[in-house]
Amino acid sequence: MILDLRKKSQITIPKEIVEELNLQEGDHLEIYVKNGLIIIEPVAVYSKSYIKKLEETVMRLYEEPTKYDVGPFKSVEDAINYLEEIDEENDKNENEKER
Known part of the structure; x- marks a missing residue:
């Protein structure tokens, strides 16, 4: 072409x-x-805060669950899904503040 x-x-x-x-x-x-x-x-472009949260979350894979209020995650996909849910909640909260 x-x-x-x-x-x-x-x-x-x-x-x-x-x-x-x-x-x-x-x-x-x-x-x-x-x-x-x-x-x-x-x-894909992600914010620095998203990347920082991803790093923190990935570190929880297979760790002792009593150390955290979330996790451990059984896979990277589970961790990413968790982060996307948090990201959506943050976006929703920011939109509500703007109104």
């Missing part, structure tokens, strides 16, 4: 690729050069 470089160095990602990768408006993409090739790949 050949693309044209437009004004202001812009390109359009073909619809077929967008659909194949299930990309959505607002998704983040990283672009870099590797061995003379331009690489564009989807990335």
